[in-house]
Amino acid sequence: MMLAIIKYNAGNIKSVQNALSRLGVESLVTDDKETILQADKVIFPGVGEAETAMNYLRERNMDVFLKSLTQPFLGICLGQQLMCKHSEEGNTDCLHIFDAEVKKFPPKELVPHMGWNNIYDLQGNLFQNIEENSDVYFIHSYYVELCKETSATCNYILPYSAALQKDNFYATQFHPEKSADIGEQILKNFIEL
Incomplete structure (x- = not known):
């Protein structure tokens, strides 16, 4: 199996590669469209800023291309946010895969949301063998509103989307690659889709 990790000038790619390597999965960091099309699965990770990342994708016509992919596709953290309609971060138009807005946490609270927190109302294949209220690792200042x-x-401050799923597109606001055994199981579930 070949897994492509999308290169788009966002951080955190090495920790995703290391987590996949621990699971015995080879991955390739690339922004080459042919390579991505041939991959069995695609991961769209990221720690960074929405506007800069979307500009990088648009300059390479990756914004339209990514939406057309049909293999299992997983966005992580900034990756999840960029898969939505719009982000308040830099007033950025995003990929429109998920019908949701990305908003900034209210400034009166501790932002960013950083550390371990529980997830609940788990649905779909990504969460097979994961118990309700499992703890996973987050670090973010923007969140995806709840949606269909x-x-x-x-x-955290308010309920929000810790994960999204539509057709072959999956996304997590938390970092499975930094979420110990729970995160490893979630990555395994994605690999086995």
Whole structure:
């Protein structure tokens, strides 16, 4: 199996590669469209800023291309946010895969949301063998509102989408690659889709 990790000038790619390697899965970091099309699965990770990342994707016509992919596709953290309609971060138009808005946490609270928190209302294949209220690792200042595509919820200041799913597109606001055994099981579930 070949797994492509999308290169788009966002951080955190090495930790995703390391997590996949621990599971015995080879991955390739690339922005080459042919390579991505031939991959069995695609991961769209990221720690960074929405506007800069979307500009990088648009300059390479990756914004339209990514939406057309048919293999299992997993967005992580910034990757999840960029798969939505619009982000308040930099007032950025995003990929429109999920029908949801990305908003900034209210400034009166501790932002970013950083550390371990539980997820609940788990739905879909990504969460097979994962118990309700399992703890996973988050670090983010923006969140995806709850929507019809929400497949897991987290509560920090307010309830929001900890994960999304629509057709072959999956996304998590948390970092499975940094979420110990629970995260490893979620990555395994994605690999086995």
